[in-house]
Every structure is written in C-alpha cells, then in structure tokens.
Amino acid sequence: MPRWANAVPNRAEQQDLKRKAIIREAARIFSRRGCHGATLDDVADRLGVTKPALYRYVRNKHDLLFACHEEAMDIGDKALESGAAQGTTGLQKVRIAMTAYLSEMIGELGVPVLILEENALQGVEAETIYARRDAFETRLRGLVELGVQDGSILPLNPKLAVFMLLGSVHWVTKWYKPDGAWSADDVSDALIELATRSLAANPAHELSASIHIAAPVPLKPGPN
C-alpha cells in the first residue's frame, strides 16, 4: 500500500483523492523541471508508486498536464471572485484577488503556477486553457480599470499593469521555499502590498507587512 492513502473513505472517493494527489505532485514537478523535463517515473517515485499505476487515474501525460492547468485556473477564478466580492475600491479588489491567488498557489495544497511552455499543451486542451487564461487576465484587467475609474488607481495601461503583477506573482514559485521562515500568507501579503503600490493613486508612505522589515526572505540557492 503506497503512502498516498491517508484516510480511508469509500472507494470512489479514494480514487478521487489519489488522482488529486497525482495532479498536485505532477504540477510541482512540471513547474520545476518543465513538462518535458519531468518524467512520469519521477512523479510516480515521489508518490511511492511505479509509473503504470498512474495510468489508472490519468489517461496520459498530456491529460495530466491539462488537469494541472485546470486546477491552477480554478484557483485563479476563485481568487478573482473573492477579490471582486470583498474589495470596496478597485485597488482593493485587485489586492485581495492577487493575494488570494498567490497564497493559494504556493500554499500547502496549492498547484504551483505552471509556466506554460509553448507547445506543451496541444489541440483542444491547449485552446481550452488559453481561453481560460485570457478570460482570467481580462477579468483582472477589469478590476484594474475599475480602480482607475474610482480613482484608487492612477491612470495607466491596464494590460501593462496586469502583466507586471502577474510577472512578480508567478515568479514567486521560482524562489519561494515553503520550509523557510515565512509562511505562504506572509509572502503573499508582503509581495502584493509591494507590487500593487505601483498602481496606487495615493501610495502609502510605509509598508505594513512585517516581512518588509525583517531581513531574510527565504530564498533558494541553486536553480532559480
């Protein structure tokens, strides 16, 4: 009995849990080593199983990659949702959304952002993900535009602003190590506070999150 079975719910549920575990682990490895650089043997090893076992839960590697991206987009949509709902000003909506997005992403159960290599996904599945990603960016841009209108964000090109934010957020997966001194929430709060300060019509004169003062952000020597 491999180590992925913790609790013991009924059969179908068990299957679902295992599939989710595979996806999470695969996402981690894919986003670190790239889709082509990661082997299914790697994924299987990490789960204490052999490769053919995976094929009971996933059609093939392509399907697995697709599932990873879907998971990631689900997180993104959820984050946008909460931002749009909870924030009062446009700027606040953006902040809440991005903070949720990031902390979910790098948190314990999150699917670390998959930096999509061109041609890794193909066919209908590729189109599906590209469409979802476009929709995500468009919605986020909408929040920025809202902020420009309500005066919380200074006049700027929303596309550029969104790209800037997404860049600094996605890059976190390259340096953040969960086993360091800072929790996923610490890092998320601090990074978003800093990054969104560039958009603010009236930027604060000091930064609040404690991580800004305390010195060492846990960084990872070795590959970025």
Place this chain on the structure above:
Amino acid sequence: MPRWANAVPNRAEQQDLKRKAIIREAARIFSRRGCHGATLDDVADRLGVTKPALYRYVRNKHDLLFACHEEAMDIGDKALESGAAQGTTGLQKVRIAMTAYLSEMIGELGVPVLILEENALQGVEAETIYARRDAFETRLRGLVELGVQDGSILPLNPKLAVFMLLGSVHWVTKWYKPDGAWSADDVSDALIELATRSLAANPAHELSASIHIAAPVPLKPGPN
C-alpha cells in the same frame, strides 16, 4: 550556403558569428519551449541547416544551454554596471539597470531570459551559472539598499523588492511580441517606470511613458 552568413568577414570571424547566431536562436527556442522541449533539429531548422552542422560550433546541447545562460548573464552584468555608473540616487541606479537589462533582453539581438528549469544545467556549469546569478541578484539588491539609505527608496526588504522586480521583468518574455506596435525600449521604459514606482519613497503622481496612456500593449494570444 545557409542563410546565416550575411556579411563576409574573414574565416575565424565568420565562425564566431555563426556560433553567436546559434546561441541566440537556441536561447529563443529554449526559453519558449523549455530546454527539454526544444530539439536541436528545431534550432537547426530555424537556421536553415541540419543538426550535425551545429556540432561544428557547439560541443553538445548542454554546452549550448550553458552558452545561452552566459550570454544572458553578460547582459545582466552590463546593465548593472551602467545603472551603478549613471544613476545618482539608488532608485535611479535600479531603474537604469533594470531598463537596460530588459531592453537588451527582448531587443533584436538579445538573448531572451532563460527561465532556468531545475536540472536543465548540471555539474560545474550549473554551479557557475547559479553563482553568477546569485552575484547578479546580490549586486542588484545592493543598489536597492543604497536607495533605502539615501532616502530615494522607502524602507523595505531588499530581497523581496528584487524578486518582485525580476519577476515582472522576466515575465515580459512571455507576452511581448517584437512585431507589435511597441518597441523593446517602449516596453522597457514603461514597465520599469511602473514596477519601480512601488519602491519609490516619493512616487510620482502620474506616469510619463506614453505607453501607459495609449491602449493596446501588443500581447500574444495563445501560450503565455
């Protein structure tokens, strides 16, 4: 005679030019499709040659990847140099350095950032690149600290700030398309002005670069 020979200098120079062309093209493909996702046949095809021809100029794929990273780090070092030399305040040094870095990177002859996949590089060469990258980040952090001391940058965690900047900068390679309405310099100026505004002790009340006002940043539908 393949299409990479434009001018006709002497023999050794010719060789060098071809090697550089290979590195540039490889960097482009590596950073789009990932090191493992890119084949040497792809690189060769783009240059109008067959794979074995490459081996006259490069020892092997690993060596080629290493060369790409060295090129990228050269650009980084040069950018830091000019920033440190030309800027008066710490904030200005950071701005100049990052703008130069980015525009060189995405410009015509630049080597687009290689987002290093873990384990893509190995052995001594990996160590070499990691060391150079660490040195680069440390130096950049130094400029930020300078800014904090001279009051141009508000008190913050320099590591976090640098990671934020590098993220938004490196991400540009995911969305910028050179054949759009905006030049590499346009994008670089605008993005850095925006991103570094988050660090500024006294952020400007409006953005200067024209791209901030004009609407559509050329973005690329399809893979990010």
Place this chain on the structure above:
DNA sequence: TATTTTTGTTACTTTCTGGTAACTTTAATT
C-alpha cells in the same frame, strides 16, 4: 474460506532525439 474485483508491478515495445561516422559539396590556396 473461496471468488471476484481492484490496484499495482514487472517486463516489454515504440518513438523520439542527442550524438557520431562516413561521405559530399563548397570554397580557398597553390
């Protein structure tokens, strides 16, 4: 306890791609 179903393994095939060897073409030199 015997039977059946589920889950996973070992052993294999196939494809793709990095790398090499032997040959051909092009161009410089005498």
Place this chain on the structure above:
DNA sequence: AATTAAAGTTACCAGAAAGTAACAAAAATA
C-alpha cells in the same frame, strides 16, 4: 586547373521515456 581544407549532409546508433500487456498481490464480497 589541381589540391586541400572547411562546412554540411545523409544515414545511422544508443539511450531515455511514454505507453502497453500480462501477471501478482491486496481487498472486498460471497
């Protein structure tokens, strides 16, 4: 023009990794 060296090509080899088939172990059911 003949000779020699450089630059590329075609044809191949070897290894790695995706995916499959046939079997074994475990667990549920009877």
